[in-house]
Amino acid sequence: MKKRKIRRTMGVFFTTFLLLQIILLFLYKAFIVDIAKKNEENLVENTLQIYHNTMEGVLERLDDNLDLLLGYRLLLTQLNGENNLEKVKAQYKMLQILKERCKDTKEADAYAVVNCKDNSILIQRNGNITYDTIKDIKKYLQKRNTFDKTPTSGWTSTVMGAQVYLVKYYNYGANTIAVLISEKRLDSLLNYNDMSIKEAAFYLTDKKGEILCASGKDWAYGEEIENLQKQDPSISIYQGSVLEDAYQMYYSVKSSEYAAYSTSGIVIFGFLVLSLLFFGTIVWYMQKEIFRPIADLFWVSRKIHSGDFRARAEYNTNSYEMEEVKQAYNDMVQTILEMRGQKYEQELRMKDVQLKYIHMQLKPHYFLNALSTINSMVYQHEEENVHTFIQAFSQNIRYMFRTGLHTVPLQDEIKNAEGYLEMQRLMYRDCFYVYMDVPEELQQYPVPQMILHTFLENIFKHVISIDSFTTVLIQALWSFSGKEVYLKLELYISQGQFSQEILDFVNKDMEITEKKDGSGIGIKNVKEVLKMMYEQDHLLYLENLEPEGTKITIWIPKTLKCTDEEKDEER
Incomplete structure (x- = not known):
């Protein structure tokens, strides 16, 4: 098929358009009154x-x-x-x-x-x-x-x-x-x-x-x-x-x-010619300054969609707006690539923290100690204590198997903690005393699951012994900072002291070396869980009391930012 020159084709189009305009001019004069009347009636x-x-x-x-x-x-x-x-x-x-x-x-x-x-x-x-x-x-x-x-x-x-x-x-x-x-x-x-x-x-x-x-x-x-x-x-x-x-x-x-229109046909014809010339100028300008840049953006988008993330818009234009569009487009592509990388890294950290948090709750020594306690009480014919221990242990395990990066009402966490303490009383007898002060209006406040259990388990592992008496006070109260609402949990332990390395890690964000015996892992995981779920730093604070004892303060925001369920839904 013979190719035609665009200029000649456009000339035919413009000439035809001009003739149609002249014909429409005469038709307009002939039918304008009738058309206007019908339009008014409609x-x-x-x-x-x-x-x-x-x-x-x-x-x-x-x-x-x-x-x-x-x-x-x-x-x-x-x-x-x-x-x-x-x-x-x-x-x-x-x-x-x-x-x-x-x-x-x-x-x-x-x-x-x-x-x-x-x-x-x-x-x-x-x-x-x-x-x-x-x-x-x-x-x-x-x-x-x-x-x-x-x-x-x-x-x-x-x-x-x-x-x-x-x-x-x-x-x-x-x-x-x-x-x-x-x-x-x-x-x-x-x-x-x-x-x-x-x-x-x-x-x-x-x-x-x-x-x-x-x-x-x-x-x-x-x-x-x-x-x-x-x-x-x-x-x-x-x-x-x-x-x-x-x-x-x-x-x-x-x-x-x-009224009849009396505008001169020659004047109208001149305006028609000028309008056509102006129309042609607009078409040329739009082709150069709009259509070509848009086409370039289209092909760049196709390349990026195909996996060529190095592609960028590179058209030349004298239009300030289209130059801004090019710069904004390139910046947007770069930002999206950086955000994809950050999101991927965040998901990896999320999975790592979740696995560590679950693994922390399912340590073999916890089950071995429980089985050893049951065996000892059976050997000593303490049938009633065995029944009480197994019931509390089963409830604690059932609660533990639901663990993950999500929240539960504070009253559920308190109930689980009381069951855990019931188990420990059968093991340590009268070697400790725990008092919980939780107002009624805070019972339904959402808190990360197992957060109290983690600290109580550390207390029994590193502080409480049968040779001394330890007092633990757990207090819950409101806390406000600007427009943000927090639940403030304070744990007072009458014995023991945190090492300086643990204090610097939690309070000053310094690095910590993982010990072979696993000490410090629980606190490290709790800090990472709080940061991951609420996207805030310094929600955990540790301090040593004089002459002896420790204090643990936890701030839990009202607004939850991230959970494992939300991540699953996003994927």
């Missing part, structure tokens, strides 16, 4: 349909709410009852229901329940209905109560006070349930102040065509809509029905004056 019909749908929707919603109120038949029956206490309760409940209906449908000015038996009225209203108007509403509804079951008025109009109202009511025994829409509310629904056609107005009439309300200025209640057109023949009136012809909606429009 606009009027569409606008009338919009306002019709608005009114239809409002009245239907109010109908539904009135049906809903009628469904509270027990309350309505209690309003007629002889028991004053039940009647007062029913009135209060009904007022609350009316209040909810007013909030649900702001188009209604009032919901009212009138009891003709005791001459009372329950009403929820807005500012369009004054206190004096309530008497008129009450009188109007009382006259229409027939003490029959659920006859309805349908929507009807009436004048109360100085305003016109649309009213619909149900009679249920001595009660009349009604919803009212004032003239002001209808006017706000009809008058949006955004009409595209000048000198246009909406009218809402009854079946007879008598005006109930309108968005225009010159009208009177009860005036026939036909009189408007008789008074001003230039008005065109369009009609639509509301609620299956219960009401009529009219849209009056001042007929447009379609």
